[in-house]
Amino acid sequence: MKVKEVADLVGISVRTLHHYDEIGLLTPEDTTESGYRLYSQRNLSTLQQIFFFKELGFPLKKIKEIMESPGFNRNEALEVQRNMLLEKRKRMDAMITMIDKTIQDSKRELVMSEKEKFAGFDFSNNPYEQEARERWGDKAIDESNARINNMSKDEQKLLGKEFDAIYNKLAKLRNQSPESAEAQAAIEEWFVYLNKMGDYSLDVFKGLGQMYVDDERFTKNIDKYGAGLAEFMRDAMAVYADNKK
Known part of the structure; x- marks a missing residue:
């Protein structure tokens, strides 16, 4: 696939893909004689992995470091990413529930105790x-x-x-x-x-x-x-x- 096709497929800009190539994070499998970048299925799997790491807040430099590590295993990384995303979802669900209750409280549809208003926050540990x-x-x-x-x-x-x-x-x-x-x-x-x-x-x-x-x-x-x-x-x-x- 050419760079424009990949950009359209995943919903990012061509410039982003060029940047990934420039920093060595995602290098196209091949290049045509006229200079067009060509991305393989393996490249697309790598790009998906990059997006998982980005969703979890990893900076690009760290993603590159992790994925270039000799001990990097894609399946193991996916398991870790899945667990991290589940934990993230759990925290987000708790916060959304508290926001919904707060909205109902502001509309006088229910009454929240002072403790309930802060149930989703935990500042006990630095x-x-x-x-x-x-x-x-x-x-x-x-x-x-x-x-x-x-x-x-x-x-x-x-x-x-x-x-x-x-x-x-x-x-x-x-x-x-x-x-x-x-x-x-x-x-x-x-x-x-x-x-x-x-x-x-x-x-x-x-x-x-x-x-x-x-x-x-x-x-x-x-x-x-x-x-x-x-x-x-x-x-x-x-x-x-x-x-x-």
Whole structure:
């Protein structure tokens, strides 16, 4: 199938398919002598897989990394994606039910208790903290929380200012090479800052950088300081960790 036929079939733009080709995410099986891209059945299966990952919030760079991994298994990926989508549907169904009840409550068709109005929300756990615990264990996180809790309000305020200063500095450097002297000096400040709150080894530091890109929640918050900052920090943290070992 030619690129226009594929675009019409799946409901995306030709430009999107060109972009996927340019970044090496979906390379057409063949190209005609006149330069037309030709997509095979295998290409279409790959495209479907890409869409499943996108629906679950994976960025394109991470999708490419996963699908190019030597251990990638399409059927296993489909099982994982199915389970993730079922969980997503479960959460969405709960939220829709609560919205429907809220509409009825606003129309005085039923009366919701104050507890029912917030039944679909759960702020009891910090998702960032939970994921960090799962990846690196409890020790570093517990030590970090304990140190912050033991600080005075002024010390915590000063720590917050230091955080902003480091991120603003890194944001100004994000278009430089992550290996540059300036970038490495700034990322070292981030490493020192983190170790004021916990015990972050070089391996943990490098893993944290990767998480900035893998998890769209982190990427979104970090990139508020400047588009592309999360990726820049990931690369700079990896260089720093490797050089310091």
